[in-house]
Amino acid sequence: MSLENMKSYHSSLQQALDDEFLRKTLDKFAVQFKANRQTIFADVNEKELIAEIAEAKDESLDHLDELYEQFCQHAAKKGIIVHRAATAKDACDLVCQIANENKVKTVIKSKSMTAEEIHINHALEKNGQEVCETDLGEWIIQLRHEGPSHMVMPAIHLSRYQVADTFTDETNEKQDSDISLLVKVARRQLRSKFAEADMGISGANFAVAENGTIAICTNEGNGRLTTTLPRVHVAICGIDKLVPSLHDALRVIKVLPRNATAQAITTYVSWITGAVDCQADVPERRKIFHIVFLDNGRSQIVKDRKCRESLRCVRCGACANVCPVYRLVGGHQMGYVYIGAIGLILTYFFHGHDRARVLAENCIGCEACKDVCAAGIDLPAIIQEIRARLNEEFGSPMVPALMGRVLASRKLFHTLLKFAKFAQKPVQSGQYIRHLPDIFIHGQGFRALPAIADKAFRDIWPAIKPQEKPGGVKVGLFAGCAQDFLYPGHLTAAVKVLSKLGADIKFPDDQSCCGLPVQMMGQRKYAMETAKANVLAFKNAGVDHIVTLCGSCASHMKNRYPDILADQNMDDDVKAFSDKIIDFSSFLVDVLKVKPEAFKNGGEKVGYHYPCHLVRGLSVVQEPKVLLKAAGDYQQSPEEDVCCGFGGTYSLKFPEISATLLENKLNNVEATGATYLVTDCPGCYMQLNGGEQKRGGKLKVEHMAEFLARHMID
Amino acid sequence: MPNINAAAVDLFTAKAKPVTIEVSTVNTLEEAMKFALEVCEKKTLGKSLLPGTASPDAPRKKTLAAPALDEQSWSFLADGGTKKDFEMVRGGLRNYLGGIDVTFSVADMGIADTATSVIECEKEDVRLSTMICEIHVVALAKSKIVSSSYEAESYLLTALAKDRNYTAFISGPSRTADIERVLTLGVHGPLELYLVLLEQ
Numbered sequence: 001m002s003l004e005n006m007k008s009y010h011s012s013l014q015q016a017l018d019d020e021f022l023r024k025t026l027d028k029f030a031v032q033f034k035a036n037r038q039t040i041f042a043d044v045n046e047k048e049l050i051a052e053i054a055e056a057k058d059e060s061l062d063h064l065d066e067l068y069e070q071f072c073q074h075a076a077k078k079g080i081i082v083h084r085a086a087t088a089k090d091a092c093d094l095v096c097q098i099a100n101e102n103k104v105k106t107v108i109k110s111k112s113m114t115a116e117e118i119h120i121n122h123a124l125e126k127n128g129q130e131v132c133e134t135d136l137g138e139w140i141i142q143l144r145h146e147g148p149s150h151m152v153m154p155a156i157h158l159s160r161y162q163v164a165d166t167f168t169d170e171t172n173e174k175q176d177s178d179i180s181l182l183v184k185v186a187r188r189q190l191r192s193k194f195a196e197a198d199m200g201i202s203g204a205n206f207a208v209a210e211n212g213t214i215a216i217c218t219n220e221g222n223g224r225l226t227t228t229l230p231r232v233h234v235a236i237c238g239i240d241k242l243v244p245s246l247h248d249a250l251r252v253i254k255v256l257p258r259n260a261t262a263q264a265i266t267t268y269v270s271w272i273t274g275a276v277d278c279q280a281d282v283p284e285r286r287k288i289f290h291i292v293f294l295d296n297g298r299s300q301i302v303k304d305r306k307c308r309e310s311l312r313c314v315r316c317g318a319c320a321n322v323c324p325v326y327r328l329v330g331g332h333q334m335g336y337v338y339i340g341a342i343g344l345i346l347t348y349f350f351h352g353h354d355r356a357r358v359l360a361e362n363c364i365g366c367e368a369c370k371d372v373c374a375a376g377i378d379l380p381a382i383i384q385e386i387r388a389r390l391n392e393e394f395g396s397p398m399v400p401a402l403m404g405r406v407l408a409s410r411k412l413f414h415t416l417l418k419f420a421k422f423a424q425k426p427v428q429s430g431q432y433i434r435h436l437p438d439i440f441i442h443g444q445g446f447r448a449l450p451a452i453a454d455k456a457f458r459d460i461w462p463a464i465k466p467q468e469k470p471g472g473v474k475v476g477l478f479a480g481c482a483q484d485f486l487y488p489g490h491l492t493a494a495v496k497v498l499s500k501l502g503a504d505i506k507f508p509d510d511q512s513c514c515g516l517p518v519q520m521m522g523q524r525k526y527a528m529e530t531a532k533a534n535v536l537a538f539k540n541a542g543v544d545h546i547v548t549l550c551g552s553c554a555s556h557m558k559n560r561y562p563d564i565l566a567d568q569n570m571d572d573d574v575k576a577f578s579d580k581i582i583d584f585s586s587f588l589v590d591v592l593k594v595k596p597e598a599f600k601n602g603g604e605k606v607g608y609h610y611p612c613h614l615v616r617g618l619s620v621v622q623e624p625k626v627l628l629k630a631a632g633d634y635q636q637s638p639e640e641d642v643c644c645g646f647g648g649t650y651s652l653k654f655p656e657i658s659a660t661l662l663e664n665k666l667n668n669v670e671a672t673g674a675t676y677l678v679t680d681c682p683g684c685y686m687q688l689n690g691g692e693q694k695r696g697g698k699l700k701v702e703h704m705a706e707f708l709a710r711h712m713i714d
Numbered sequence: 715m716p717n718i719n720a721a722a723v724d725l726f727t728a729k730a731k732p733v734t735i736e737v738s739t740v741n742t743l744e745e746a747m748k749f750a751l752e753v754c755e756k757k758t759l760g761k762s763l764l765p766g767t768a769s770p771d772a773p774r775k776k777t778l779a780a781p782a783l784d785e786q787s788w789s790f791l792a793d794g795g796t797k798k799d800f801e802m803v804r805g806g807l808r809n810y811l812g813g814i815d816v817t818f819s820v821a822d823m824g825i826a827d828t829a830t831s832v833i834e835c836e837k838e839d840v841r842l843s844t845m846i847c848e849i850h851v852v853a854l855a856k857s858k859i860v861s862s863s864y865e866a867e868s869y870l871l872t873a874l875a876k877d878r879n880y881t882a883f884i885s886g887p888s889r890t891a892d893i894e895r896v897l898t899l900g901v902h903g904p905l906e907l908y909l910v911l912l913e914q
């Protein structure tokens with residue numbers, strides 16, 4: 001099992017990266033999904049619906065026990081037998097017991113993630129029942145003894161040829177690889193399974209408390225046959241699927257299929273209540289209908305302030321569909337039973353901290369999942385929280401702990417950096433670091449790494465500090481560690497631009513790293529200390545705005561500080577600070593209202609890379625384009641908003657994935673014919689510039705501030 | 715004359731196309747039934763998915779099922795079908811799990827923005843008939859079409875308040891994209907869905 005330790009995980013990742021079919025399939029899927037999703041959401045108000053779902057789900061989570069009671073009351077009147085299982089094992093035992101009591105020999109299943117979660121097939125088989133999956137994808141992977149690689153399309157990792165081979169083995173007849181013929185094989189083979197089965201196991205997308213109804217969404221219709229033909233129907237359903245009213249379910253159905261497969265609705269939605277008509281050999285011709293509500297730790301998660309949002313999940317699978325890491329390595333490396341961002345989280349809660357330890361590291365923090373989540377879950381924040389907990393449980397990896405201590409202490413950090421500047425001399429070549437021993441930069445050969453600047457920005461500032469402009473917009477400059485020490489040129493360019501545009505610039509000396517790197521590493525304590533230092537540094541600076549040249553710093557300080565500093569008794573200061581944070585491009589366009597006339601436009605062809613935390617963390621979309629059009633000939637490239645693969649320390653931990661993302665990004669921009677590539681983040685800059693240097697490409701990479709400074713009219 | 719929401723009818727028709735529902739319009743239920751008979755006549759005889767269950771000697775006839783129809787409608791349909799030498803099926807659908815050619819249903823309601831037919835099918839025969847046919851023909855009165863699922867809420871609440879209920883939303887033929895994400899129709903249920911709108 002590849003999740004046992006980092007070493008075997010890396011080798012599985014490499015295997016996945018080398019799987020050409022998987023790569024092509026997931027690439028195509030990622031691009032098509034985004035476009036189809038956009039089209040299918042065109043006739044509803046996506047953000048509003050998602051916010052409503054989130055709110056309603058939160059409300060339900062507060063009242064799960066009452067909803068359960070209410071459901072039970074209706075169910076009892078209608079002849080439904082309801083059980084509640086505390087653990088996965090209890091649930092399996094219950095289902096086996098129901099099977100035994102009803103002398104069940106064969107079981108058919110329609111797709112249910114909850115049933116997968118408790119490994120019900122295994123339990124029933126051990127108990128002597130034969131189990132057959134009836135969802136086409138599930139059946140294929142069952143025949144192949146594999147796990148699902150996607151929550152909605154479990155066999156997405158397989159080609160038609162592999163499926164044809166599997167069906168050939170199953171039917172003892174040579175099967176053609178034509179997909180429509182393969183689907184017919186399944187139709188024929190599975191129909192007899194339906195006809196013979198004694199018990200049908202389904203999941204439930206909803207359990208409606210106000211009338212004791214469950215609802216099941218499927219496209220194939222196997223759910224309808226599973227709940228119709230066998231004598232016994234057992235629905236296995238997480239307690240988080242309880243909703244107060246039909247309206248809640250109808251609301252989710254407006255988003256779930258759109259997000260899952262870009263459909264307005266699944267082909268079938270079955271609403272089932274009571275012991276319905278059943279013409280098999282059963283008393284009174286009534287279906288024997290059991291519902292097993294599964295807890296398996298959910299009641300605890302409800303009480304877990306930082307993670308409870310994860311129970312809002314409606315299992316649409318979209319968080320995998322848009323995840324750049326999933327796209328490269330597939331679901332077998334990006335989850336255990338549950339796949340994608342939510343998979344990283346639920347593995348921790350349901351399937352062991354050991355497995356989660358490896359998985360929780362493999363999130364680049366790009367927020368693409370959060371941006372599309374049907375339930376508005378802040379998935380990357382929860383993944384970070386879990387990483388922090390795992391660090392506390394298992395001890396931090398050596399490097400992050402050290403780095404955490406260094407970043408949190410401004411003095412230590414600056415001293416160390418100054419020391420490092422001399423220490424790097426033997427390995428430095430111009431602006432880049434060369435020939436570092438492999439132990440420091442294992443797998444980092446795909447990009448040139450920057451050298452620490454001769455003079456940090458904080459040491460340059462006194463010399464370039466513009467004169468005070470009493471009437472100008474008062475703005476504080478937040479340097480962030482990358483630009484302060486690696487790319488002070490970005491900041492001096494920004495000072496030039498801002499001051500030309502009339503802003504009154506301050507640079508509070510006590511500022512520190514924004515704290516995101518340590519937060520990403522799960523170093524909670526240091527993340528808090530750096531946050532506090534920054535709020536205090538700007539408290540009395542007398543500025544109305546705090547500008548950063550880094551989307552990640554901006555989004556972290558604006559969106560996360562309130563939570564990180566929640567226990568520090570400084571809510572007002574934090575709010576005042578966060579409210580002032582703004583990114584460089586937005587500040588120019590939205591606050592300074594810069595006009596195209598401010599620039600001389602020489603028609604340089606320029607492409608743009610959206611930093612993840614700018615476009616998703618701060619929802620900044622238009623502003624950078626406005627600026628590039630004003631100062632150059634902006635060239636739109638495909639997938640401008642897909643992560644470049646940097647992700648802070650992520651690129652050190654998973655260089656194989658980081659390098660592949662980078663290559664895709666540079667290829668896309670180069671293909672437009674652009675000669676410049678601009679971005680708004682020093683991390684992305686480091687990745688893009690380092691990669692382009694290494695491959696000897698023609699693109700010149702610049703920070704937005706540099707590009708604009710070159711085009712300012714004097 | 716019952717109220718018809720013309721905008722909803724248009725929306726339904728527009729949304730039906732991308733989900734491979736063939737929509738046509740007739741005046742009466744009888745015409746819709748005639749339509750179903752024609753569809754059955756035109757199609758080729760389906761092959762049983764359960765070879766060995768039907769008597770192998772007798773040449774199979776085409777089968778047309780309509781278990782939910784009232785007496786009067788059933789006798790009209792059955793007459794027409796028998797004349798065309800179809801085997802007409804009104805119950806005992808479990809004996810036809812190998813497949814039937816055409817099922818004719820009448821929808822209780824239509825939801826326009828998803829091109830959904832709402833069909834109450836607590837009776838097992840009704841449920842099975844809509845699943846094991848190769849072609850499903852659904853008649854839907856225009857007056858029963860609402861714009862969105864929220865407008866179907868009170869209808870559904872009444873249905874689900876009963877001691878037993880099984881209501882299906884059906885929005886197209888059975889489909890899958892589980893192999894290489896290629897959309898393929900008819901994986902377990904109908905391969906085709908015809909929707910006949912009634913001018914009433």
Ligand code: SF4
Binds near residue numbers: 341363366367380
């Ligand atoms: S934040 Fe990005 S990398 Fe992490 S799980 Fe979400 S989509 Fe994947």
Ligand code: SF4
Binds near residue numbers: 376
């Ligand atoms: S976490 Fe959100 S996006 Fe992911 S499966 Fe759940 S609801 Fe869908």
